Amino acid sequence: MSDNVSLRITGLAKTFTLHNQGSAVIPVFGGLELDVFPGECVVLAGRSGVGKSTLMRAIYANYRTSAGHVLVRHRGEMVDLATVAPQQVVDVRRVTLGHVGQFLRVIPRVPALGIVMEPLLANGWSREDAEARAKALLTRLNLPEALWSLPPATFSGGEQQRVNIARGFAFRYPIMLLDEPTASLDPANRDIVVELIHEALADGVAMVGIFHDVDVRERVATRDFVISAFAAQTPVEVEAA
Amino acid sequence: MIGNEILLEARGVTVRYGLTVACDNVSLDLRAGEVLGIVGESGSGKTSLLTSLSGRLRPASGEVLFDVGGQGLTDVYGLSEPERRRVRREEWGFVHQNPRDGLRLRISAGGNIVEPLLMCGERHYDTMRGEALEWLSRVELDVARVDQRPSQFSGGMQQRVQIARALAHQPRLVFMDEPTGGLDVSVQARLLDLLRGLVRELGLAVMVVTHDLAVARLLADRLMVMKNGRVVEAGLTDQVLDDPQDAYTQLLVSAAM
Numbered sequence: 001m002s003d004n005v006s007l008r009i010t011g012l013a014k015t016f017t018l019h020n021q022g023s024a025v026i027p028v029f030g031g032l033e034l035d036v037f038p039g040e041c042v043v044l045a046g047r048s049g050v051g052k053s054t055l056m057r058a059i060y061a062n063y064r065t066s067a068g069h070v071l072v073r074h075r076g077e078m079v080d081l082a083t084v085a086p087q088q089v090v091d092v093r094r095v096t097l098g099h100v101g102q103f104l105r106v107i108p109r110v111p112a113l114g115i116v117m118e119p120l121l122a123n124g125w126s127r128e129d130a131e132a133r134a135k136a137l138l139t140r141l142n143l144p145e146a147l148w149s150l151p152p153a154t155f156s157g158g159e160q161q162r163v164n165i166a167r168g169f170a171f172r173y174p175i176m177l178l179d180e181p182t183a184s185l186d187p188a189n190r191d192i193v194v195e196l197i198h199e200a201l202a203d204g205v206a207m208v209g210i211f212h213d214v215d216v217r218e219r220v221a222t223r224d225f226v227i228s229a230f231a232a233q234t235p236v237e238v239e240a241a
Numbered sequence: 242m243i244g245n246e247i248l249l250e251a252r253g254v255t256v257r258y259g260l261t262v263a264c265d266n267v268s269l270d271l272r273a274g275e276v277l278g279i280v281g282e283s284g285s286g287k288t289s290l291l292t293s294l295s296g297r298l299r300p301a302s303g304e305v306l307f308d309v310g311g312q313g314l315t316d317v318y319g320l321s322e323p324e325r326r327r328v329r330r331e332e333w334g335f336v337h338q339n340p341r342d343g344l345r346l347r348i349s350a351g352g353n354i355v356e357p358l359l360m361c362g363e364r365h366y367d368t369m370r371g372e373a374l375e376w377l378s379r380v381e382l383d384v385a386r387v388d389q390r391p392s393q394f395s396g397g398m399q400q401r402v403q404i405a406r407a408l409a410h411q412p413r414l415v416f417m418d419e420p421t422g423g424l425d426v427s428v429q430a431r432l433l434d435l436l437r438g439l440v441r442e443l444g445l446a447v448m449v450v451t452h453d454l455a456v457a458r459l460l461a462d463r464l465m466v467m468k469n470g471r472v473v474e475a476g477l478t479d480q481v482l483d484d485p486q487d488a489y490t491q492l493l494v495s496a497a498m
Contacts, residue, residue: 016484017486018491019487019488019491019492020488020491020492020495057483057484061477061480062479062480062483062484063480063483063484064476064480064484064486086462086463086476086477086480087243087272087275087462087463089477090243090462090477091242091243094242107434107437107459108430108431108433108434109430109431109434110434122242
């Protein structure tokens, strides 16, 4: 095993079984193999419905895997998220594995600034330092200062997403998963997110991302990972990445 | 942050009412700083399980173990009755669905909050008064109402007094049974946020029973799904809710609004 791999996926398969819909079995993918190293941004490619988001969720342990392993370097050791106890997944997500989705999961009554500070406080930052870091990020992402002390429930989609991105990039996770973080942003803010990604890569963060925006994809991808249609089905042509 | 030491463990706990089996062979463990949610429909046995785990209902079979006084896991029902009462009073806290079950309505709000402290041996009046005021503001109640009785409070305010009462003596483990049930949605959101903040700030271990999946998602690290007295699925909260494996859990999640 290469000694500095950050994320290693081996033999990964995912199948959904819908018990209440005639026990329909939906195979998504199987036999996936992927290594991600520090400073790399691997962009998932493949036609719509091929399982890009499902793979992201499986890596984050949000979905259970049907077979295979998701190994992440956590506190110096390789931990298999497919098999570890839930308490350890919580720890991996707090310290090692960051995730930025397409939408902010709003927590009632918690102001934008508090949402961005949370991952830092959870990692032992002082309130003062966490606040300074959160403010710097929200400023960079052009979120008006008047909104910082308000809960984002009433924010526009783009404003919520910028809070989400600030939260995702506040703490320096060694591994990050980006599921279309720029989808609801205007070009100026999209450029800032590209900058944030480049800075993280320069710091040695290992990234896996989904970007439908071709321009963003070309600017951040260090290589593509094409998910081919599930082995059990007839092969389908994959859109060029 | 979740610790390594196990605070509470259930081994094959079965609860019966006559011929009815309320909980069937349930095993679980809870670590320091961890929040475990128990969800399931009415009659699934979740409250019976909570009652049994919290030392108030001896199981027909199985064991309930708690790290009594930090001295290692001890069979709760093997303790003498006074010792078990001491554990419940000093090391645990309870939040009932109905605040009237957890509060004494004829003594002041402040009195309710500090009574557990008094039972833990606190004797200094100024300290207790200070704690009462401190906790009232923590649960966002007007400190000027410290001497009023809970019977003069709204349901949501009573629930906040109950939470203060359950936490003021710094228990190591808190049991909550539908802590936001019966409250209107805006009060619920406020209470949830409050609970979530306190749980993190104090590093509490919590076992919370709810039928509301949104409450479970917001509060719990881990989830157990019960049906007909059995655990049908357990795991990381977002995994259970976003990728349910069991037929019943899939039904439950798809039925939630």
